[in-house]
Amino acid sequence: MHRHFDEALKNLKEKILRMSGLVEEIIGTAIKALLERNSELAYKVIKSDDAINMLEIEIDDLCMKLLALYQPTAGDLRFITSTMKICNDLERIADLGVNIAQRTLDLLKVPPLKVKIDIPKMATASREMLKDSLNAFVNKDSKLAYEVCKRDDEVDKLNHEIFMAVFQCTPEDQKPVERVIDLILVAKNLERIADHSTNICEDVIYLVDGKVIKHHITD
Template sequence: MTTRSYFDEELKKVHENILLMSAMVEKMLENSIKALKEHNIELGQKVIHDDDAIDRKEIEIQDFCIKLLAKQHPLAKDLRLVTAALKIINDLERIADNAVDIAKIVIRISNEKYMKHLIDIPRMADLTILILKDAIDSYIEENISFANEVSLRDNQIDALFKQIYLELLDYMMEDPKKFAQATHFIFIARYLERVADHATNICEAVIYLVTGEYKDLND
């Protein structure tokens, strides 16, 4: 095998590991919301436990990328691939942390009856998970048009967060006894908003990968 062929094979392994890590993170996020809807303590605990695997995967990919650069003489596009990979796994690890934060709240309020039927938070979660999946798809396809389009959907998440925040604020003012739980729900919505921001960061990494230019999409 030539040096170039070997390097391409190693880059392919990085790519495959990122896809594996993204699938693991998506599942964690889905499970954290499912645990919330079902008052499922065991599932919440599983999300927290699964975070260790994400941390290990991030370190594994980081070490692999560093060793790859040290052993080879990468071209400009190769450097962008590795740089984008390192950025993407960092954002995926942060998303996993957000899923853990949600799971911890689920466990904390597991014995409480919810003040209202959950509609907007699960809807916000569904939209956020879709943004994450599409951001990863834009990476798979190296499609900057799609990356730009996906990033624009972050505005929808921001609007939903504001709506949820204001509604919960009304609940808190109407009945101070609902203050603690309403605050927990606000935090959950905030964590979902952060997930969308990290997905937008992944879109930025895709644009950098393809063009070599950094574009701030989190305005």
């Protein structure tokens, strides 16, 4: 019984690590597609979503089986329920990557906006938050997880700056409106990637320290 449980748990760990790796890659590729105006990379992202969706279902299913068959307690139970939550966030992050890729394909139909808006800076900040939240999970590093949570405000600020910059364009630069809407949606997607990374970090802190910190980060 114990041997089977240990094997199933090892299998679960491998799957969630694989999913983390794939999602990080999807976001990296989506951002590269956007910044380099590369439609091939955008299509690659859109295609890769199926694998993530399959993995999400497999992981959820495995968690349910582990809960039903082995009645885990304490640390193992926390690991399984945290994995279910993190898996959910990862799937949504991948969806946001697909959204960015779809917006990229739309943006490729028109010339780039003349006015400089700092999508690259925001993209880097969100991507780093995702990367570090997954490192915190893999290495059970709650200190890093805390640190990542605090960076969310910075991304919100960058998002607001982009919104302001878009609306301060001349009416001529704002046209076609679809382009500025796409840019705003890309910024919003990046902001939500940062939000989900924060959620992952909150789950890591719960997993490692057994503490519920959400709603309590004050600085």
